Every structure is written in structure tokens, then in C-alpha cells.
Amino acid sequence: MARPTVGVLALQGAFAAHARALDAAGADAREVRLPRDLPGLRGLVIPGGESSVMSQLLESSDLFDPVADAIAGGLPVFGTCAGMILLAAQVLDGREDQKCFAAIDVVAQRNAYGRQVDSFEADLDVAGLDRAFHAVFIRAPRLARVGDGVEVLARHRGDVVLARQRRVMVAAFHPELTDDARIHELFVATVGEG
């Protein structure tokens, strides 16, 4: 089977590690910086970083609307941390001018874990995986609401931290920072060939 080409939004944040994880998961990664990088992609990863800055850069590089159109057209997309915030239906504690794609029926609250637990790690039970996934959370957003149509794939202390709705998957943590490509494999399994 041909390896699908999956884009990684490379405007800011943790994109290089995602490219490595996608490679390990059986996809060819393409960095996306301009609208012309989008055609031919079978999926797109929106990495962690700073969602307000990424929102601004998406607009200044004329990528916001083409990415929104591609998602509306059914392009599978995986947002991690800041990427989850960008895919949410609504953002709490965002910067005033911060935009989101409203691609999944969740409400994301930025920096919700407070200073003392700014960053933490946890072993997660993930639906579809036979052993725990070691997850790294960095100034993670919290899902304040998860709609009925959203499939919950993992929780941490009651909070949903990995979820999917149709072709949109979101993680509150950074699956690209560990040497374990199983979460990327879950995503790559949902993208077509090509």
C-alpha cells in the first residue's frame, strides 16, 4: 500500500517531531507553510505551540480559509495541544482576536491546569491500544465540554484528553514527544491512500 502524504502545519511550534512520528506511523510528512502546500494531502496535523500565535500566522500566511475549506471538505485532521484549541468549536481564555476552525464539538479552555501543574506526564488507557500510552502535557488545554457526537478515546483524571468526531481527532497532550507512534498510527489509519 502506498504511504499517504500527511501535512504538518509548520508555522510555529512542535512540527518537526510530528513529521518523525508520522514517518514511523507509515505516512510521508509534508510541512505546510503556504496554501500551495495543501493540494494532494490525505490528512493534516496541527501541532502544539501557541494557539493565539498560530491563529495569527494562519491568517497572515493566507492559510486559515483554505485549511477551513479542506476540513469542511472532509480532510482528516489531528490537532494536538494548541492544535486541539484551534480545532475546537469554542475557546475559553483565548486572546480576543484568536480564531478557531470549529471542526469538533468541544470547548477548549487554554492553560487550564494552572501554574503548579504547568507540565506533567501520565500513562493513559487509550481505546484501541493494548498497553498504556505515556503522554506528555505542556501548558495543556482542558476540554470544558465534549459534545454527544464526540467519541472519547482517553481520559486523565476524568478529563477527556483524546477524542475524535468523524475525521477530526484531538489530543490535549503531545504524542509526538515520546518514541511511541501509536497515536499517530490511529490517525494515519483514518486517512486514505495517496
Ligand code: GLN
Ligand atoms: N498553552 C498553549 C496555547 O494556548 C498550548 C500549549 C501547547 O501547545 N503545548 O496555545
